[in-house]
Amino acid sequence: MGHDHDRDYGDNISTRLTFFLVGAGIGAVLALLFAPKSGEELRNDIADATRKGVDRSREAAQQLGSKATEYYDTARATAGEYYEATRERAAELYDTASAKAGEVAATARDVASRQAGSVQAAFEAGKKAYVEEKRKTELSGRTEAAPTYKPEKTM
Secondary structure, three states, rough: OOHHHHHHHHHHHHHHHHHHHHHHHHHHHHHHOOOOOHHHHHHHHHHHHHHHHHHHHHHHHHHHHHHHHHHEEEEEEEHHHHHHHHEEEEHHHHHHHHHHHHHHHHHHHHHHHHHHHHHHHHHHHHHHHHHHHHHHHHHHHHHOOOOOOOOOOOO
């Protein structure tokens, strides 16, 4: 908002300066035309007034150029500030997104390792149960294969 005010103020000054210069030029010419002087004096006065008008116009143009440069530099600095702020915000958003992605990946790794551990534990339990059942079966087969007769007692 402050920059709009500065620009309006600068435009207002340049408009006033232009009207002043035009008015001063018209006034000088009218004063010369109505002053009782000889033709040569009149021509010299008109030439002087013209030189002065040109000099004033140059000064005004230089002032306007300086003002325009100042406005340009201010606008460029402001644009640079906005760019820097936008770049910093984008970097923050990227860092936040990267951190979140890292958290999600770590969580997924933890879940996968826990599931892999559960699967491994279940596999080991199944293997152990199989070995125990196999041993029981083998032991029961030996018991069944053992002779069932009792030796006779000798008298």
